[in-house]
Each structure stands twice: as structure tokens, then as C-alpha cells.
Amino acid sequence: SPDGEFVASASGDETVKIWKLATMEEVGTLKGHSDYVNCVAWSPDGEFVASASSDKTVKIWRTKTMEEMGTLKGHSGWVFSVAWNHDGSLLASGSWDGTVRLWTPDGQEKGTLRGHSGYVSSVAFSPDGKTLASASSDKTVKIWDLSGGTPVEKGTLKGHSDTVGSVAWNHDGSLLASGSSDKTVRLWTPDGQ
Structure with missing residues (x-):
């Protein structure tokens, strides 16, 4: 997390886990993906975690309540990577389908970047x-x-x-x-x- 207190981990068990760094204890499990979770990224304010999955989606989670806030759908292949911009107003996701997609945290797709000839x-x-x-x-x-x-x-x-x-x-x-x-x-x- 941006404050260094928590770690988010992505797993092949289709979950994201949140851990308290000081005690190394699990404080929550985020369930909702239907395939491997390949990448996680904290929002700059630490309020949200984004998770990228082989189920072709990105999910947004509120970290305080551990609840799913939304699912970003549009990729036609596994999603390998997700990142937030500096102020948390935009996310990017990279996929097996060869595209990068831009999203607002509330799920609006803001663009599809095409140009790679392999997966992103x-x-x-x-x-x-x-x-x-x-x-x-x-x-x-x-x-x-x-x-x-x-x-x-x-x-x-x-x-x-x-x-x-x-x-x-x-x-x-x-x-x-x-x-x-x-x-x-x-x-x-x-x-x-």
C-alpha cells in the first residue's frame, strides 16, 4: 500500500489477499475472479486495489471493506498487468489480446491502444x-x-x-x-x- 502498512498478493487460487506488513497476518481475501489473478495494483490513495486476471477482467476493490466495486470488461484474452496513474483517475491494463485498455475507476473505457504484435x-x-x-x-x-x-x-x-x-x-x-x-x-x- 502507498503508506507501507499493507501488501496485496495475486494468486493462482483466483484470489487477492491483503496482508498487514508489521505482523505478516492476513487481513482479508478478495474473491470474485474465475481464473488466475496475475497482477495487483494499489490506487495512489490506498483506498482501492485493482486486480488483473486470466478471466479477461480487471476488478476494483475497496480495501477498507474488502468489497468488489466493479469489473472492467473488454479484453478478449488474459489480462496480465494493471496500473494506476498518479492521481488515481485512470487505469491501464495489458492483455494477451495484444491491446492496452484505459479505464476510469468507475468502469468507463477511455481508449484501446493497438500497435503491439504480441501480448502485452x-x-x-x-x-x-x-x-x-x-x-x-x-x-x-x-x-x-x-x-x-x-x-x-x-x-x-x-x-x-x-x-x-x-x-x-x-x-x-x-x-x-x-x-x-x-x-x-x-x-x-x-x-x-
């Missing part, structure tokens, strides 16, 4: 929320500009020789790290250097 394994918003990075089995990372009304593909980072499984920004958005099955981690500037 990881998504990450820049710290200011204006840029999104997506990693794929097509061996690339794509950079998407979200600053205007319509998301625009800004560039493709090429250099890995195998599936890119993870992407993460540094604290100020000046660098992006990508981790790949080619056994390397690469560092990039957002313009592809």
Missing part, C-alpha cells in the same frame, strides 16, 4: 501520468502520449531479443527500465535513447 505483459504510467509504457512479447516497449484528448503512440523502443516482461519508470520520468527474457535490463529515455 506490463504497463506503467510515468510519474506525471502523461505517458504510458507498454511491454510486449513482440520484443518491444511502446511509449504512448496521453497528454491530449486521444492517446497517441509516440514511439517504439527496440533492442531486446526476446519477450519484454516488465517496464518501470524512475521517480521523475526521465528514465524507463525494461526487463526481458533475453536476460537483460535496458534503460531508456522516453524518446528512445
Whole structure:
């Protein structure tokens, strides 16, 4: 959680568990998915957890009450990754169907980003929320500009020789790290250097 008090874990048992870090005790189990849960992400204010599942959905949960707030449906394949933007107003999800989808927390789909030729394994918003990075089995990372009304593909980072499984920004958005099955981690500037 953003305050460092709790940990959320995703599992093949189709649940998300919330743990109190200080005592290592389970404080809640979030049940509702019908297949593996592949990824969880806390909202910036710690009020919600988003979970991405092989049941092709993303679910939003209120952490205080452990209740399901909604289900984001639209992907046609397993959902591998989910991320919140800096202020919790937008989520991104990456899927086996090769797309990234943008959502509001109340379930409105705000866009579908197409361009990868493989599945999307990881998504990450820049710290200011204006840029999104997506990693794929097509061996690339794509950079998407979200600053205007319509998301625009800004560039493709090429250099890995195998599936890119993870992407993460540094604290100020000046660098992006990508981790790949080619056994390397690469560092990039957002313009592809």
C-alpha cells in the first residue's frame, strides 16, 4: 500500500489477499475472479486495489471493506498487468489480446491502444501520468502520449531479443527500465535513447 502498512498478493487460487506488513497476518481475501489473478495494483490513495486476471477482467476493490466495486470488461484474452496513474483517475491494463485498455475507476473505457504484435505483459504510467509504457512479447516497449484528448503512440523502443516482461519508470520520468527474457535490463529515455 502507498503508506507501507499493507501488501496485496495475486494468486493462482483466483484470489487477492491483503496482508498487514508489521505482523505478516492476513487481513482479508478478495474473491470474485474465475481464473488466475496475475497482477495487483494499489490506487495512489490506498483506498482501492485493482486486480488483473486470466478471466479477461480487471476488478476494483475497496480495501477498507474488502468489497468488489466493479469489473472492467473488454479484453478478449488474459489480462496480465494493471496500473494506476498518479492521481488515481485512470487505469491501464495489458492483455494477451495484444491491446492496452484505459479505464476510469468507475468502469468507463477511455481508449484501446493497438500497435503491439504480441501480448502485452506490463504497463506503467510515468510519474506525471502523461505517458504510458507498454511491454510486449513482440520484443518491444511502446511509449504512448496521453497528454491530449486521444492517446497517441509516440514511439517504439527496440533492442531486446526476446519477450519484454516488465517496464518501470524512475521517480521523475526521465528514465524507463525494461526487463526481458533475453536476460537483460535496458534503460531508456522516453524518446528512445
